[in-house]
Amino acid sequence: MALGSDGTRRHLRVFNIGLNWSYIATLNEHTRTMADSQQVLDSVVQSDYKYGFESDIEQELLEKGLSEDTVRFISAKKNEPEWMLEWRLKAYRQWLKMAEPQWPNVKYPKIDFQDIIYWAAPKKKEGPASLDEVDPELLATFAKLGIPLEEQKMLTGVAVDAVLDSVSVKTTFQEALKKEGVIFMPMSEAIQEHPDLVQKYIGSVVPTNDNFYAALNSAVFSDGSFVYIPKGVRCPMELSTYFRINARNTGQFERTLIIADEGSYVSYLEGCTAPQRDENQLHAAVVELIAHADAEIKYSTVQNWYPGDKDGHGGIYNFVTKRGICEGARSKISWTQVETGSAVTWKYPSCVLKGDDSIGEFYSVAVTNHHQQADTGTKMLHIGKNTRSRIVSKGISAGVSQNSYRGLVKINARAENARNYSQCDSLLIGDQCGAHTFPYLETSNPTATVEHEATTSKIGEDILFYCNQRGIDTEAAVALIVNGYARDVLNQLPMEFAVEAQKLLAISLEGSVG
Amino acid sequence: MSLLKINGLKAGVEGKEILKGIDLTVNPGEVHAIMGPNGSGKSTLASVLAGREDFEVSGGSVEFLGQDLLEMSPEDRSRAGLFLAFQYPIEIPGVSTANFLKTAVNEHRKARGEEPLEPAAFLALMRERMKLVEMDPSFLQRSLNEGFSGGEKKRNEIFQMAMLEPKLAVLDETDSGLDIDALRIVANGVNAQRSADNGIVVITHYQRLLNYIVPDHVHVLWNGRIVRSGGKDLALELEAKGYDWIKAEAQVEA
Numbered sequence: 001m002a003l004g005s006d007g008t009r010r011h012l013r014v015f016n017i018g019l020n021w022s023y024i025a026t027l028n029e030h031t032r033t034m035a036d037s038q039q040v041l042d043s044v045v046q047s048d049y050k051y052g053f054e055s056d057i058e059q060e061l062l063e064k065g066l067s068e069d070t071v072r073f074i075s076a077k078k079n080e081p082e083w084m085l086e087w088r089l090k091a092y093r094q095w096l097k098m099a100e101p102q103w104p105n106v107k108y109p110k111i112d113f114q115d116i117i118y119w120a121a122p123k124k125k126e127g128p129a130s131l132d133e134v135d136p137e138l139l140a141t142f143a144k145l146g147i148p149l150e151e152q153k154m155l156t157g158v159a160v161d162a163v164l165d166s167v168s169v170k171t172t173f174q175e176a177l178k179k180e181g182v183i184f185m186p187m188s189e190a191i192q193e194h195p196d197l198v199q200k201y202i203g204s205v206v207p208t209n210d211n212f213y214a215a216l217n218s219a220v221f222s223d224g225s226f227v228y229i230p231k232g233v234r235c236p237m238e239l240s241t242y243f244r245i246n247a248r249n250t251g252q253f254e255r256t257l258i259i260a261d262e263g264s265y266v267s268y269l270e271g272c273t274a275p276q277r278d279e280n281q282l283h284a285a286v287v288e289l290i291a292h293a294d295a296e297i298k299y300s301t302v303q304n305w306y307p308g309d310k311d312g313h314g315g316i317y318n319f320v321t322k323r324g325i326c327e328g329a330r331s332k333i334s335w336t337q338v339e340t341g342s343a344v345t346w347k348y349p350s351c352v353l354k355g356d357d358s359i360g361e362f363y364s365v366a367v368t369n370h371h372q373q374a375d376t377g378t379k380m381l382h383i384g385k386n387t388r389s390r391i392v393s394k395g396i397s398a399g400v401s402q403n404s405y406r407g408l409v410k411i412n413a414r415a416e417n418a419r420n421y422s423q424c425d426s427l428l429i430g431d432q433c434g435a436h437t438f439p440y441l442e443t444s445n446p447t448a449t450v451e452h453e454a455t456t457s458k459i460g461e462d463i464l465f466y467c468n469q470r471g472i473d474t475e476a477a478v479a480l481i482v483n484g485y486a487r488d489v490l491n492q493l494p495m496e497f498a499v500e501a502q503k504l505l506a507i508s509l510e511g512s513v514g
Numbered sequence: 515m516s517l518l519k520i521n522g523l524k525a526g527v528e529g530k531e532i533l534k535g536i537d538l539t540v541n542p543g544e545v546h547a548i549m550g551p552n553g554s555g556k557s558t559l560a561s562v563l564a565g566r567e568d569f570e571v572s573g574g575s576v577e578f579l580g581q582d583l584l585e586m587s588p589e590d591r592s593r594a595g596l597f598l599a600f601q602y603p604i605e606i607p608g609v610s611t612a613n614f615l616k617t618a619v620n621e622h623r624k625a626r627g628e629e630p631l632e633p634a635a636f637l638a639l640m641r642e643r644m645k646l647v648e649m650d651p652s653f654l655q656r657s658l659n660e661g662f663s664g665g666e667k668k669r670n671e672i673f674q675m676a677m678l679e680p681k682l683a684v685l686d687e688t689d690s691g692l693d694i695d696a697l698r699i700v701a702n703g704v705n706a707q708r709s710a711d712n713g714i715v716v717i718t719h720y721q722r723l724l725n726y727i728v729p730d731h732v733h734v735l736w737n738g739r740i741v742r743s744g745g746k747d748l749a750l751e752l753e754a755k756g757y758d759w760i761k762a763e764a765q766v767e768a
């Protein structure tokens with residue numbers, strides 16, 4: 001994290017509420033430390049999904065259904081150039097010929113893609129001159145998310161500008177970024193302002209026809225973040241986006257594109273929550289990362305979409321394609337994810353290690369409780385010489401949930417001296433849940449070194465009783481053990497996210513024992 | 515007021531009665547030893563006192579500091595001042611000894627309405643108390659009991675006891691598996707914690723430990739009952755004669 005002039009850490013946060021962009025850049029003062037995490041855990045007492053509120057913001061909704069007209073409508077709404085529309089339409093036509101993947105170890109009823117709303121936005125108003133004019137419901141939403149705007153306003157000396165539609169916001173922080181040449185803006189804006197960059201890179205890592213959901217996303221993506229870090233620039237603050245699905249019956253299809261030019265560095269964080277609803281909602285995002293020579297991208301996710309209730313009703317279907325390419329020599333891409341939400345998760349943040357001496361990392365904690373199902377892991381594709389990858393996956397299953405790790409390490413014939421280390425651990429809570437590991441390894445080069453370690457452990461009664469006997473109740477004991485178990489991954493997160501993640505782990509596992 | 519008052523306690527598992535009517539009173543400042551052959555119910559008694567759910571209490575009562583102990587949850591028993599040194603301490607991978615103890619101590623403090631200890635003060639306290647059982651501070655950063663030798667685990671139990679400062683500690687075969695040096699160290703650690711206010715129940719199979727932790731009272735538990743009680747000399751008598759004569763006597767009485 002970058003230090004502000006007063007020594008506090010700076011952090012630029014952007015909120016993306018559902019399809020409606022509420023684009024708010026703020027300065028947060030992060031004074032929390034790991035020592036506070038215990039207090040955070042202590043304060044966690046409720047066992048319901050905490051983020052399940054719904055904001056009553058006036059929405060503009062398109063009718064349900066998907067056709068070429070839908071694609072044209074979305075593109076027109078965003079005033080997109082012709083090439084963008086054509087790109088979307090090509091994706092749409094490819095999608096029509098594709099089938100949903102059947103291989104993940106998850107079960108869910110067939111999705112009716114005509115029963116989804118593909119466009120929702122808050123009713124357009126004149127841009128507010130001050131916070132007072134901002135929809136109070138929206139402010140309340142931020143307050144519930146724990147980021148009170150009022151406070152932001154104070155901290156920033158009313159530097160906060162909030163605009164409720166998908167048009168942009170200019171803040172002092174964006175100015176600061178601009179000075180460094182960093183571009184950080186909604187994708188829709190980038191398409192307008194930096195069409196050359198977008199056109200060059202969009203779909204270059206995840207092609208439109210990569211898979212069923214990537215094709216769907218390419219056709220109807222609503223917005224997302226765009227980041228460009230110029231040569232040699234170390235991004236002066238952490239960039240983050242907060243996604244939230246708000247409108248009913250809508251799908252969320254955001255698209256994120258991050259380009260780190262030669263010798264640059266960026267740390268990007270995303271968080272997500274959704275209201276509590278009976279019906280299932282679809283989230284199909286695409287994230288593409290490009291790291292040029294000597295560049296490093298650190299991408300962290302805390303995924304807490306609504307997981308459905310205890311009996312498995314409702315919840316988000318989280319079908320996401322995330323891939324990064326280490327294009328240049330000595331580049332590095334590191335994925336860290338804490339996955340606690342969603343009814344069904346299908347997600348494999350991957351690295352294409354094309355540049356010589358490039359490095360790919362994947363650190364994951366995936367929690368499933370009640371009826372949740374997760375099939376998640378990574379792909380490390382070694383193409384360049386001396387490429388290295390490291391996989392640390394920690395699955396935690398409770399209730400009657402199913403948790404699968406699926407990972408591929410592929411070493412091409414020309415990837416001399418490639419190295420991979422994989423560690424896949426499973427932790428079971430109770431005896432009705434399932435943990436599965438599907439590690440795939442394909443090596444076409446005899447100089448490769450590949451190591452794989454796997455463990456399965458269980459939080460049994462003995463451990464819980466021992467903790468109880470020391471005055472630690474069962475919920476606190478589970479939180480303690482799970483946080484210890486996930487420590488290697490949580491340590492990869494920026495401090496502030498680590499605290500949030502610890503809290504989430506505790507919340508998601510409440511009521512899982514006893 | 516007595517610390518612990520057990521009256522006619524009966525308990526078992528899956529319909530099988532293991533404790534068949536136990537009476538025992540422990541007053542502040544007293545050390546009681548409970549001896550008996552394997553399988554007589556010593557660990558069961560300790561588990562029932564600590565609130566292990568596997569065991570069903572079918573009769574009798576237990577008062578702890580005037581409260582109905584059997585009504586309390588295991589964590590509340592701990593917070594009220596009951597400590598059990600386990601015969602087989604468990605391992606918790608990924609949770610450091612320091613973090614585990616910090617959580618435990620702060621839960622106890624919270625129950626008393628006190629603020630959590632400052633990290634520096636807490637670390638200082640841990641280092642001081644570890645000395646009681648000659649434990650190296652490097653253990654603090656290691657996962658709880660993971661890879662500890664049998665003796666190290668037992669010392670860790672007594673270290674935890676020193677951190678939690680219980681009113682009543684039940685030590686279940688804390689001597690088993692210890693060589694003579696470790697036995698002395700553990701016993702010194704326990705003796706350092708004896709005071710006029712607290713009580714200790716030492717469960718042991720052998721008399722050996724009682725040379726170091728000298729009890730005020732010795733009880734023999736056999737087949738779910740306390741069949742004999744006496745002073746510290748009873749332990750010596752058992753050492754000399756074995757348990758058979760007690761068994762024979764108890765059978766005649768039954």
Ligand SMILES: Nc1ncnc2c1ncn2[C@@H]1O[C@H](COP(=O)(O)OP(=O)(O)O)[C@@H](O)[C@H]1O
Binds near residue numbers: 550554
């Ligand atoms: N969980 C259990 N299930 C069934 N039997 C048990 C259980 N725990 C203890 N027992 C039985 O109860 C008796 C007393 O055991 P225990 O209290 O461990 O004795 P001690 O500690 O004196 O050696 C033994 O016969 C033992 O097999």
Ligand SMILES: [Mg+2]
Binds near residue numbers: 556557558601686687
């Ligand atoms: Mg025993």
